[in-house]
Amino acid sequence: xxxxxxxxxxxxxxxxxxxxxxxxxxxxxxxxxxxxxxxxxxxxxxxxxxxxxxxxxxxxxxxxxxxxxxxxxxxxxxxxxxxxxxxxxxxxxxxxxxxxxxxxxxxxxxxxxxxxxxxxxxxxxxxxxxxxxxxxxxxxxxxxxxxxxxxxxxxxxxxxxxxxxxxxxxxxxxxxxxxxxxxxxxxxxxxxxxxxxxxxxxxxxxxxxxxxxxxxxxxx
Ligand SMILES: [Fe+2]
Numbered sequence: 001x002x003x004x005x006x007x008x009x010x011x012x013x014x015x016x017x018x019x020x021x022x023x024x025x026x027x028x029x030x031x032x033x034x035x036x037x038x039x040x041x042x043x044x045x046x047x048x049x050x051x052x053x054x055x056x057x058x059x060x061x062x063x064x065x066x067x068x069x070x071x072x073x074x075x076x077x078x079x080x081x082x083x084x085x086x087x088x089x090x091x092x093x094x095x096x097x098x099x100x101x102x103x104x105x106x107x108x109x110x111x112x113x114x115x116x117x118x119x120x121x122x123x124x125x126x127x128x129x130x131x132x133x134x135x136x137x138x139x140x141x142x143x144x145x146x147x148x149x150x151x152x153x154x155x156x157x158x159x160x161x162x163x164x165x166x167x168x169x170x171x172x173x174x175x176x177x178x179x180x181x182x183x184x185x186x187x188x189x190x191x192x193x194x195x196x197x198x199x200x201x202x203x204x205x206x207x208x209x210x211x212x213x214x215x216x217x218x219x220x
Contacts, residue, residue: 027172031193060189106126139202184218
């Protein structure tokens with residue numbers, strides 16, 4: 001018999017796939033191919049875990065109920081009791097900064113530690129609190145971010161100013177592509193997909209203007 005947990009997780013993965021199917025940009029097909037490849041695998045008994053920063057996900061879901069994709073918000077809420085939220089922590093604390101380090105979290109759905117095993121593929125949910133810069137970094141894994149809240153401000157090279165965007169504008173980062181992004185008054189919350197080289201740790205890229213960028217607010 002299918003458990004409530006399995007139903008909630010599999011429904012969430014289906015809803016994410018349906019959400020991604022609305023887009024045609026770079027990386028969408030790669031992530032959907034990974035979902036198709038691994039989604040039928042057996043569920044693991046991953047112990048559910050909430051950590052303090054999961055409160056930002058709750059706030060993002062409240063925003064989605066009013067301003068965003070309600071159907072996906074409901075699927076995420078139904079799965080929340082079973083998700084294992086963790087901090088992704090490969091960075092030196094003095095570079096990533098305490099604010100980001102203490103206010104972000106992710107939950108893997110498909111992957112090495114996911115609810116369903118996936119090899120060299122990761123699909124999950126990721127978010128962080130309001131008015132926080134995820135400082136410049138890069139990684140081997142090609143990455144799709146499908147933001148469910150907004151606005152969020154992006155840059156893809158040293159010294160650039162942030163390009164503020166609304167929700168529902170996926171971003172695809174090629175391997176080792178430079179990227180940094182900042183949340184606005186709403187927590188940043190997204191579906192992420194890493195399509196290969198998932199075990200190569202991400203690296204920070206030191207930029208001397210972090211303090212300046214962190215003072216900047218989202219345009220109204
Ligand atoms: Fe990234």
